Amino acid sequence: MSGISPTQDTAAAASSWDDLVTTALLGTDRRPPAEAAPGREAPVALLDAAAVATVRRRAGLLPGRAAPRPEPAPGDPRPALPAAAARRLALLLADRSGGGGGRRGSSPDLTELLPQWLAAANAHGYAAPPQALPALLDAARGRTDLRPAALAFAGPRALWLARLNPDWRFALRAAPGGGATLPGAGDGEAVRRVWEEGLFAERVALLGALRARTPGRARELLEETWRKERAEDRLMFLDSLRTGLCAEDEPFLEQALGDRSRNVRATAAELLSALPGSALAGRMAARAAACVAIDHTGNSAGIVVEAPLECDPSMERDGVAARPPAGRGERSWWLGQLVEAAPLGMWPGRLGGRTPREIVALPVADGWQGELHAAWSRAAVRQRDAEWSRALLGAPSAPEAGGPGAVSLAERAKLLAALEPGERAAWVAGFIAAHGLSEAFQLLGVCAVPWAAPLGRAVVDALDIARDAGSYPWSFSGVMGLAERCLDPAQAAYLDGLLAIPDEREDAAPGSGGYWAEAFQRLVGTLRLRAAMAAELEPDTP
Amino acid sequence: MTEQGVRWTAEQVLALAPDAASRKAGSRLGTAGPWSEAGSGEGTVWGLCKGSGSRPYQTVVDLADAAGPAYKCSCPSRKFPCKHALGLLLLWADGEGAGGAVPAAAEPPDWAGQWLAGRRRRVEQRQEEGGGPAASGSADPEAARRRAERRAERVTAGATELERRLADLLRGGLAAAEQTGYGLWEETAARMVDAQAPGLAARARELGAIPASGPGWPARLLEECALLHLLDQGWLRRERLPDALAATVRSRLGLPASAEGPPVRDQWLVLAQYDTVDSKLTTRRIWLHGAGSGHTRLLLSYGAAGRAPELSLPVGLALEADLSVFPGAGQSRAALGAQHAPPAPTALRPPGVTTAEAAARYGEALCADPWLDSVPVTLDRVVPAPDGERGGWQLADADTDSALPLTPAARSRPGLWRLAALSGGAPVTVFGECGHRGFTPLTAWPQGPGAPVTLC
Secondary structure, three states: OOOOEOOOOOHHHHHHHHHHHHHHHHOOOOOOOOOOOOOOOHHHHHHHHHHHHHHHHHHOOEOEEOOOOOOOOOOOOOOEOOHHHHHHHHHHHHHHHOOOOOOOOOOOOHHHHHHHHHHHHHHHOOEOOHHHHHHHHHHHHHOHHHHHHHHHHHHHHHHHHHOOOHHHHHHHHHOHHHHOOOOOOOOHHHHHHHHHHOOHHHHHHHHHHHHHHOHHHHHHHHHHHHHHOOHHHHHHHHHHHHOOOOHHHHHHHHHHOOOOOHHHHHHHHHHHHOOOOOHHHHHHHHHHHHHEEEEOOOOOOEEEEOOOOOOOHHHHHOOOOOOOOOOOOHHHHHHHHHHHHOOOOHHHHHOOOOOHHHHHHOOEHHHOHHHHHHHHHHHHHHHOOHHHHHHHHOOOOOHHHHOOOOOOHHHHHHHHHOOOHHHHHHHHHHHHHHHOOOOOHHHHHOOOOOOOHHHHHHHHHHHHHHHHOOOOHHHHHHHHHHHHHHOOHHHHHHHHHHOOOOOOOOOOOOOHHHHHHHHHHHHHHHHHHHHHHHHHHOOOOO | OOOOOOOOOHHHHHOOOOOHHHHHHHHHHOOOOOEEEEEEEOOEEEEEEOOOOOOOEEEEEEOOOOOOOEEEEOOOOOOOOOHHHHHHHHHHHHHHHHOOOOOEOOOOOHHHHHHHHHHHHHHHHHHHOOOHHHHOOOOOHHHHHHHHHHHHHHHHHHHHHHHHHHHHHHHHOHHHHHHHOHHHHHHHHHHHHHOOOHHHHHHHHHHHHHHHOOOOHHHHHHHHHHHHHHHHHHHHOHHHOOHHHHHHHHHHHOOOOOOOOOOEEEEEEEEEEEEEEOOOEEEEEEEEEEOOOOOEEEEEEEEEOOOOOOOOOOOOEEEEEEEEEOOOOOOOEEEEEEEEEEEEEOOOOOOOEOHHHHHHHHHHHHHHOOOOOEEEEEEEEEEEEEOOOOOOEEEEEOOOOEEEEEOHHHHOOOHHHHHHHHHOOOOEEEEEEEEOOEEEEEEEEOOOOOOOEEOO
């Protein structure tokens, strides 16, 4: 009889029940009952008495004493989800276990839409329905990529709940300060206490939070204890200065160039080189200028490269790694690092007042073009220079853009990130129109969601062409999946013509027409679903 | 009867799914993509679903019947309802959300209309024949009486044998039972099945599991042995019992009975619906609360292994219907009679009591039926709280110092966390079963306005 506590009837009742249990356990043969009922066998009399006692005990049960109540969950001031959106969330979370394995058929993959839904709900600033929190926490537990958005949406009540269930401890770890709120920048005393006494993760979180709001304060905090920190910690702290990097950080970073740890030195140099006005950038510019020049000897202008002959200690102090990786020549390795760290703004002046586009178009002597352009690309990415990025990307339809050119696809994806979203989408659209989808996956990944109209049309046209070419749709499953998540739902109508099963052609892969129709149905279905999801999240207009 | 504005919620639709796999498959089909020519009207929903074949499946659902939805689909699935019916209902429940993928239409297409017309005709015929399946009695009362007598003799023989086995057990001691394990009780249970006393068989089988149920098992085993003995004695002396108690004994033994009580027409709110599954049978329990009468009634529905029971009433709906109770003191089981309006969403909530009143209510119910394990109770203003020891939880009154512990089974269900999240440390209203093992929460309502949250 665990559970409800018995009445404090009489001690006699309890002791007589214990007596009955003892007798029953040993058996009436070994332990005859104390008072035998007349006319009944001993075991039957025991059962009689036990039946009466059992019903009496159960009928007399009273509630127990209340344990300490949990602290009420902090309030969530965000408005409640519209009812339709709450139902959608329940469906998306119910489907969580799905996905993976098996042919996907023509119905949308709900699991893949959860991140989008969460982002949209967070953008609207809705509060999660309380009863959905356990499923949300479970989803975030299984998928680390979902955690930030899921926890932001789940809000303060989820942290309250996570404290009651060890399965959800990750939520407390993920939350800054282990679930406790970080002190505000104004609360100097509390900031100092966390910085001086906190765990490493708490200190990193504090530094990150401060850096986002008051970059100078974060740097000052770091400077105070810099010498006492361990090398690994210094590296992590230094990395958090990436956010809000500004000219005021230069003295501190310059000093870190003399750090004991090589990794810290390299990171400090990298950060300094991203500040075009810094002394380090100036030193690098001078070194790089000495290596690259206009060649006036020939009939037409060209670039000559004279790679550095040695890596002196001052270069090493500025973050140049002296030893190349296996298979690279020392001099080209040093050159790459110098050009990468030099401010791009110096080159027009150095190379005869030409624009970046003209500079990239110049021939480079002695096979240095690959090395030089790759270094410029890294510099453009690091310095987020749109004009140089544009120049280095070239025309999307250029033949070498699709092949193994000087600039790899990964580099190109990074260069694209420096462009405005519209320009980026237009470039990728041009690339797909010229080269098809097989190389486009990585480039599509950097485009803003939902895709701009020209890009969406280019992708759909390319898929259409791939279908007509007779290949199977799963050769394009990566792009298909992206399209389901990223195409603008407004473009669903554009796809209607593709839903029918085309007549099988002789050269097509057997049955591919049906699979394509199915894939396009799924695409359209997913787009409609996304449109419905977005509509449901619109606040009810009164 | 217009069906506008009474579309179900997605949770209510998913509660119809026979198993988790169907729920998943159904929710994937709950989007406009594969559907065409869908429509709804007069409590029916229909649509064509594009499957892997060339012909789309024709799916129709009839929601107008208060006995629960009826489904028809041209797919070969043996699940009931199939994923297409679930997907269609989800799409319909979605309402305007999916761009009105299931618009209200005046006339169903022919393929749906034929089935609906045939179905409605059969339902009407059944109602005209007067009161459903209970009336299908045997033609020969004399033969029926002889059959009942023969069965009573066998039950008496079974009860007598069980009494002897119990006496032997206690003569030798429960400690010995720990060694014999399941085997002895399985054999006893089989003997009781032969004796046509399924109630005794089930209880005997449960005895076998108690020695392995952890500390305190001798007391629990003695309790259950004593109650089984009480039931045997009740049967053997049934002539001397009051009629109501004798009927309770008969029903506890598993003898057939029919809902003879006068039909009570009321607005019945669906409080909870949950299934228990064993190897042969799925048992569905549906708790209803009468808004006018204040009664709480239990509907039982059965499905063969692997199939969902036919009756399905999603929580939060209310239906206008007649219920007739089964005979026996302290019994809440009832049968669904004539229905006057199909289930529809409602904001109705059951009135609640304190934890002390809930415990008292169980005590009173034991006077009528000493074999009761729990009674249905709605607790008002209780706070779910961990009670500190071994992962235990309790429901504590918001305004007094007393609390009911949750049953061990309820602690390990995911519903517990939905309850905790819904409460957030604030008082909630909870419906559940309150008994000697503790409280099993089944449905909860938030403090403010809001739909019920199922916990089972």
